[in-house]
Amino acid sequence: MSGSARSLARRIAARLLKRGDEDRRLVAAHFDAAYYLASNPDVASAGGDPLSHFLAHGWREGRDPHARFSVQGYLDNNPDVAAAGVNPFVHYLRQGRHEARPSAQTLGFRYQAISRLAPIGDQIAAATQASAAVQVGSAQALAKALGRARTGLAHLHITFSHDDYRTKVGGLQLCLQQEAVGLANRGHDHLHLFPARPWPVLRATGEAGGLEVLLNGESLGVYAGATVAEVLATAGPTGRRSFAIHSLLGHAADETCAIVEAAGLSAGFYWLHDYASVCAGFHLLRDGVQDCGAPPLDSGACSICVYGPARTRHTAAHAQLFRRLSLTVVSPSEPTLATWRQGGDLPAAGAMVHPHATLAPRGPASASEGPLRVAYLGFPVAHKGWPIFRELALAHEGDDRYAFLHLGAQPEPGLPVAFHEVKVGPGKPRAMLEALETHAVDVVLMWPLWRETFSFALYEAIAAGCAVVTGPDSGNIAAVVAADARGWVLPDEAALGAAFADGRLAELSRATRKPMLYDLTLSGMTLDLIAAEAPV
């Protein structure tokens, strides 16, 4: 290299360093380190400076510098910035904000969800691969482990679901916890079967997948479905036996039938916790973003939907299941049963509504002062409506008419939202209800994208004296709110935004409504129905 070339190289290097320092100073003034670390646990656990991480790697990986700037959204809106390959946040601060380029994702959260959709075939292939690696135990091992049964499996209730009700949080899991408690009280045995690896859909015949076996709440390990059937067929004398299907995700219909039949059963209960018997998209959310209403399979909607190719996998498997077994469909609400009936014509032995919980008045609530306290309950996920709440909170930051609260187990940091940790689970069934009362929440925003089949959160909100604001596609939530005047069912998100903007929402304050408080009593789930059929 000649002397002049070396000098040029030095000058360029110096300029780049200077530019890097300027970028760092510029970004540092607007960077939310706490938000960055909370949003990126891998960065937090690796240690190091979050700002350096963002400048070196983070922006290239789509990590946002604070809650109001979307790296991906900025690139989506500005193909010139994407083509230039520069840090979009630096571009925004230097140039974009002066050109009125929007900093947030303007295409909506549904755009982001659609852009992340993986073909259902790929999801199934991943589950198949993960399941193939599962080691399963022998029939002898299972038979030996089942020796710990309370009644030698004579009095046995078998349940099927998609996961471990002991450790996972959700309405379905709460139902199974209730059944488990009821069975323990009766001194009966409870055998729970769920796929050892998560599955997005039902397994087809021949697709391998071990089942984890829980006996009376204790794991006995993972076994092939055929092994479970083989061992049950040779178990000792039978007494009072029953079964309930809470979810078939990760189960194969013929395998489920074989297990049930091996236990000497054919009549049982099929719960509508979701719409898996209607479609592989068991939330009935077309492409995960909009209630589809279960249209005909040959419709335009099903043709373009990511779940369309797998819909017959579910309808055919359920048809097989309902033909082979004598299943009574149990719905936790009327609208859920109506949707199920509209979505197919499975040959059920019967159909009934059995709510998971009931409300009983316990006295008037006290009125609260100050801004309207608006809360979101539970996990901050799109199908529960978190992005809609999030946008409202951001839009009304500093608006002294409102205070936004998030009650749940997992926060999203960096937002103008007061997070309060609430974990509902065994031993703490009233945790959410109590938190809602403690924080004197006026309004719970429940804007799920899907038709909730029951929604414990709805009943907890009502029991705590809160008004509920919801949309038209929220299933049992909209039905209960409309029928019992528990709040508002608004026609769309524009109407929701308008109600916040014009302040009309204040009509739902505790002070104006003077609500009643309620006790919330959980049902015994399937055990209530078994008792009704054959009292112990």
Place this chain on the structure above:
Amino acid sequence: MKILVYSSFTFSYLNRARVLFQTLRRFHPDWELVALITDEPPAGFTFDPASEPFDRVVWARDLGIPNFEGWLFRHDIVEVCTAVKGPFIHHACSSGADAVIYLDPDTALLASLEPLERLLEEHDILLTPHLTDPNDDDMAIQDNDISTLRTGIYNLGFVAIRTTGEGARFARWWNDRLLSYCYDDIPKGLFVDQRWCDHVPALFDRVKIVRDPGYNVASWNLSTRKIAIGKDGVITVNGVPLRFWHFTKLGAVGDAMTKRYAGTNFPVYEIWAWYKRLITEATDPTIPERWWAFGAYQDGRPIAKSERVLYRERADLQAAFPNPFASGRGSFQEWLEHEGA
């Protein structure tokens, strides 16, 4: 009505054509589907027309175009794939079909095109305009209204004709014009096959301009078209059923223009996501990206656009080198190296 549908493409667009023909087969199993190909299969790819979702293949070479190699050389890939549409539609008028529909390979049906059959009972020529509503926003006017003033009012990703009467007369005229003047030369008033059709309403009777927004939806008219999907499963555009979409510029450019005009109208992104999944499934990895057998000389050296234009403009070169693709002694390529510079 006996209907023939054709699409014109090269092997690099086979994936798109497969998707188009699959959707055509779904809604119109009785229509004859023809692939018009101006290409040769790449080495390593086995082309088996019997397993493709179309009924037959017509090779551009077999259209009876005089001095085919020389004629082909005068065009780049887009020009030639649009130019051959004319000779084919002209031939198709005597194929026994009552009507012929052309669809670009990057279109796909989302519902039946049956209403077009009704329109063809009353009309001989159907065209879809790029725009069926004016824009008011300045960026949209620049991107769409002014752009179509340069490239043509009607989008020739679609045309449908009866094979008799004014339809046949149109086919003959379009054939003649495209054989001689199907170039991307906007300064001279040409934009491949498309600008020509600005003349159609003036030159022909029994023309129907299909202003139903359900046809030929694309990024260039999304600014005035809103997509909705009802709980009955019907996909609509401004309240009428969506018939077919034109997935212009699959990739970053198409994405950018789509996002610019779809905004938060999320069913648009669902439709694109669906199309991209189908394209992935239909893509054969043994076909090299941007493959075109006529993109290079015999020795494999790429043909520059300027070389095609020079050959196009020089009748003496056309006469001297009837097969300009050849390499070696006495070839046009050799002439370029020694004299063309």
